[in-house]
Amino acid sequence: MSGFLAKLRVVTLGSVHDLLDRAIDLNSPSVIRQYTRDLEDALDRMKSEAAVQAGTVRTLQREKGELEGRIKTTEVTIQHLVQAGHEDLARPKAAELTRMRAKFAGADENIEHARKASTDIDIAVSNLEGKHAEMVSRVRELEQLDRDTKAKNSAASALAAAGRLIQGGSDVNVDDVQSRMKASNDVAQEKFARALGESAIQEDAETAAATDAVLAEFRQGKVASSKW
Numbered sequence: 143m144s145g146f147l148a149k150l151r152v153v154t155l156g157s158v159h160d161l162l163d164r165a166i167d168l169n170s171p172s173v174i175r176q177y178t179r180d181l182e183d184a185l186d187r188m189k190s191e192a193a194v195q196a197g198t199v200r201t202l203q204r205e206k207g208e209l210e211g212r213i214k215t216t217e218v219t220i221q222h223l224v225q226a227g228h229e230d231l232a233r234p235k236a237a238e239l240t241r242m243r244a245k246f247a248g249a250d251e252n253i254e255h256a257r258k259a260s261t262d263i264d265i266a267v268s269n270l271e272g273k274h275a276e277m278v279s280r281v282r283e284l285e286q287l288d289r290d291t292k293a294k295n296s297a298a299s300a301l302a303a304a305g306r307l308i309q310g311g312s313d314v315n316v317d318d319v320q321s322r323m324k325a326s327n328d329v330a331q332e333k334f335a336r337a338l339g340e341s342a343i344q345e346d347a348e349t350a351a352a353t354d355a356v357l358a359e360f361r362q363g364k365v366a367s368s369k370w
Contacts, residue, residue: 171284178277185270192267195260202256206249213242 216239223232 171281171288174277174281174284178274178281181270181274181277185267185274188263188267188270192260192263195256195263199253199256199260202249202253206246206253209242209246209249213239213246216242 216235220232220235220239223229223235
């Protein structure tokens with residue numbers, strides 16, 4: 143089982159290295175986004191594997207300590223049985239002790255292999271994190287460039303439209319327009335004056351003479367009350 147897991151980890155690390163070495167088009171936002179997602183998936187898997195491998199190291203160390211304790215206990219038991227003249231009972235214990243000592247002898251090697259695998263995976267995780275951060279930064283840079291390009295294109299279109307509007311208005315003579323408006327105003331003023339004259343009260347000759355005489359009396363300050 144441990145051999146299978148070791149092979150699986152080799153395959154996993156190989157896939158990570160292939161991913162890190164993959165040549166991509168850094169000027170293609172869609173390619174970079176997909177690559178970033180691949181990195182995120184690989185990073186999640188490797189972080190999980192790193193936790194498993196670190197746990198394996200801890201388990202092997204714990205099992206070694208427990209095995210060492212069983213070996214010491216078995217040695218004491220065998221010694222007591224031999225001293226008591228019960229070598230027949232001590233023999234199975236001695237066989238068990240032999241197996242435990244052989245396992246204990248290989249414990250350090252197993253722990254060392256597990257530690258190396260854990261270190262390799264931690265390094266791979268660190269490399270993936272660095273690459274992922276680089277790609278995220280690249281994606282944001284391209285997105286900002288895309289937004290800036292669109293904004294400039296929009297501004298250029300607006301300026302072009304404004305230029306056409308200004309250019310179209312260059313043919314308009316403001317002085318001519320003002321002259322025509324003043325002429326229209328003169329016509330309107332003349333129409334108004336004529337209409338006002340037509341609305342004035344028309345007096346006959348006799349009424350006009352009488353009215354003039356009354357006004358002359360008031361101008362002289364002599365109001366002939368006897369005439370009333």
